[in-house]
Amino acid sequence: MLEFRGITKIYSVKKKKVIGVDHVSLTINRGDIFGIVGYSGAGKSSLLRCINLLERPTSGEILIDGVNLTKLSSSQLRQARLKIGMIFQHFYLISQKTVSENIAFALKAANLPVNKIPARVDELLEMVGLSEKRDVYPAQLSGGQKQRVGIARALANNPSILLCDEATSALDPKTTVSILRLLKEINIKLGITIVLITHEMDVVKEICNRMAIMQDGKVIEEGEVYDIFASPQEILTQEFISSVVSFEIPAAILKDVRGQIVKILFKGNVAGEGVISDTIQRFNVKGNFLHGTIEYIQERPLGIFLMELQGEQNELSKAVAYMTKRGALVEVIQHV
Ligand SMILES: Nc1ncnc2c1ncn2[C@@H]1O[C@H](COP(=O)(O)OP(=O)(O)OP(=O)(O)O)[C@@H](O)[C@H]1O
Ligand SMILES: [Mg+2]
Numbered sequence: 509m510l511e512f513r514g515i516t517k518i519y520s521v522k523k524k525k526v527i528g529v530d531h532v533s534l535t536i537n538r539g540d541i542f543g544i545v546g547y548s549g550a551g552k553s554s555l556l557r558c559i560n561l562l563e564r565p566t567s568g569e570i571l572i573d574g575v576n577l578t579k580l581s582s583s584q585l586r587q588a589r590l591k592i593g594m595i596f597q598h599f600y601l602i603s604q605k606t607v608s609e610n611i612a613f614a615l616k617a618a619n620l621p622v623n624k625i626p627a628r629v630d631e632l633l634e635m636v637g638l639s640e641k642r643d644v645y646p647a648q649l650s651g652g653q654k655q656r657v658g659i660a661r662a663l664a665n666n667p668s669i670l671l672c673d674e675a676t677s678a679l680d681p682k683t684t685v686s687i688l689r690l691l692k693e694i695n696i697k698l699g700i701t702i703v704l705i706t707h708e709m710d711v712v713k714e715i716c717n718r719m720a721i722m723q724d725g726k727v728i729e730e731g732e733v734y735d736i737f738a739s740p741q742e743i744l745t746q747e748f749i750s751s752v753v754s755f756e757i758p759a760a761i762l763k764d765v766r767g768q769i770v771k772i773l774f775k776g777n778v779a780g781e782g783v784i785s786d787t788i789q790r791f792n793v794k795g796n797f798l799h800g801t802i803e804y805i806q807e808r809p810l811g812i813f814l815m816e817l818q819g820e821q822n823e824l825s826k827a828v829a830y831m832t833k834r835g836a837l838v839e840v841i842q843h844v
């Protein structure tokens with residue numbers, strides 16, 4: 509378990525104070541793939557770098573499995589850091605070393621006995637699907653392959669936590685998906701907790717189970733990814749979600765709407781459309797779909813529909829109550 513307790517990071521720039529992280533308390537559970545989302549400058553990298561004390565917090569504590577990292581001696585900290593791997597947007601591979609030498613370098617740095625290094629390098633290359641590239645130089649690799657080397661290197665010392673700072677931001681969408689699959693596999697097979705910074709909600713939706721949204725150094729919202737997608741509380745969160753699940757209705761359509769606009773949400777396995785058609789048959793209301801989608805968030809369906817409902821107020825209320833009874837979350841967006 510990884511705990512941030514009241515973490516604040518203040519930078520001094522030309523005698524001016526810049527707040528990087530502002531009183532963040534957060535718990536990341538073992539086995540989580542935890543997403544940290546926010547716009548540029550929100551403090552994501554600063555917070556991530558506090559985990560392995562690459563950045564010393566100005567105040568607050570970092571605990572990993574109950575051990576307070578901020579209280580360790582420098583040699584103890586060096587040991588603790590071996591259990592935290594890290595990958596970056598720009599890979600940072602050593603260009604004069606081959607793929608296998610890059611990985612071996614990390615193993616040497618961690619004092620693995622020299623005779624054990626080749627076998628471990630092979631194992632790691634196999635794990636990231638790069639065995640046939642072992643003797644080439646980074647310049648001969650694609651972005652996705654470079655990130656695979658980065659991942660192999662980060663896993664060299666069997667870490668329990670893997671930190672990813674915009675690890676897929678330099679990659680095209682298809683390569684991004686393949687790297688995310690690899691990360692998920694690592695999370696499941698090796699039981700490694702992953703903390704992942706991204707500005708792409710697609711990435712979060714694809715692999716994270718929990719997430720936090722940052723703004724001005726603070727965590728403004730956190731929770732299960734599914735719940736946050738279903739009912740984002742903060743405006744910024746809604747903005748991020750709308751990049752994946754958008755419900756913009758063109759003004760030209762909106763001006764012809766005569767009824768009440770309702771947003772209907774179905775979580776999990778409720779057969780959404782069935783409930784809606786039952787409702788329309790049962791009550792004296794007419795319904796028009798304005799928008800609709802079923803998102804799959806880690807294979808769990810989330811149905812979101814925008815409808816115009818027309819009818820007497822009394823019938824409309826009964827229809828809404830009926831859908832609610834059938835398991836939908838109904839929100840009246842606009843009365844006419
Ligand atoms: N080494 C530093 N020295 C001074 N200020 C810094 C330093 N690192 C970060 N900051 C400042 O701290 C704030 C948070 O920066 P940080 O890099 O953590 O944001 P971020 O969310 O990772 O942004 P991005 O998405 O652009 O990577 C910003 O105002 C930034 O200018
Ligand atoms: Mg950053």
